Amino acid sequence: MEIFEIDKIILFIIFFVPGFISMKVYNLLIASEKTNFSEALSEAVAFSSINFASLSWLIFLILKYELFKTHFVWFLILGLFIIFVAPILWTIIYVWIAKSKKLGKFIISPIKNPWDYFFEQRKSVWVIINLKNGEKIGGVYSDLSFSSAFPHKEQIYLEQQWELNNKGSFVKAKDRTNGILVLGDEIKSLEFYT
Numbered sequence: 282m283e284i285f286e287i288d289k290i291i292l293f294i295i296f297f298v299p300g301f302i303s304m305k306v307y308n309l310l311i312a313s314e315k316t317n318f319s320e321a322l323s324e325a326v327a328f329s330s331i332n333f334a335s336l337s338w339l340i341f342l343i344l345k346y347e348l349f350k351t352h353f354v355w356f357l358i359l360g361l362f363i364i365f366v367a368p369i370l371w372t373i374i375y376v377w378i379a380k381s382k383k384l385g386k387f388i389i390s391p392i393k394n395p396w397d398y399f400f401e402q403r404k405s406v407w408v409i410i411n412l413k414n415g416e417k418i419g420g421v422y423s424d425l426s427f428s429s430a431f432p433h434k435e436q437i438y439l440e441q442q443w444e445l446n447n448k449g450s451f452v453k454a455k456d457r458t459n460g461i462l463v464l465g466d467e468i469k470s471l472e473f474y475t
Contacts, residue, residue, distance in 0.1 A: 299332040299368040300325030306372040311391045312430035332371060336363050393431040399473070400428040400437075407451060407474040408439060412467050419443040419451050420461060422473075435465025 304316060304325060333340065339359065343349075348356035378384045379391050392398045405423040412418065420439030422428075427438040442461040444452045 300328030303328045303368040409472040419445040
């Protein structure tokens with residue numbers, strides 16, 4: 282009975298863990314909805330299968346040269362690479378390709394909305410926030426600023442708030458400003474200036 286239990290654990294590690302790792306890394310790199318892993322089992326198995334298909338040449342070499350018997354340390358290193366490291370690398374490579382300007386044209390963008398696209402670039406900019414009530418808020422979005430990401434509601438923290446003149450130009454930083462937090466429900470549009 283114990284042999285069958287060990288077999289189940291090995292099958293679980295082989296067919297679920299690499300896909301699970303890929304999905305978790307993807308969720309760390311791309312803002313996305315929280316994954317219900319009980320519903321995403323088939324997706325994890327599919328990613329694991331892609332991982333093993335891509336590394337079938339390495340698995341073939343491991344089996345051909347019987348590394349389990351001849352070089353156990355190399356067997357462990359390569360096994361850990363196949364199950365844990367490669368799924369991370371595949372995901373990083375996919376996200377890099379999807380975000381690249383040249384290669385990304387051939388893949389549907391994983392970024393969910395323009396809000397995330399802009400703020401993910403982490404540019405330092407001057408911002409004018411046009412509120413739904415007609416008011417305008419000016420400020421600096423830079424290293425100490427922050428914006429929310431999908432699936433959370435849009436919110437933006439500007440590290441400095443600036444006074445605007447009648448023409449909408451930046452005049453001076455507000456006295457003793459420590460920034461301003463604006464909720465997305467209040468925002469009509471954002472203007473960015475360099």
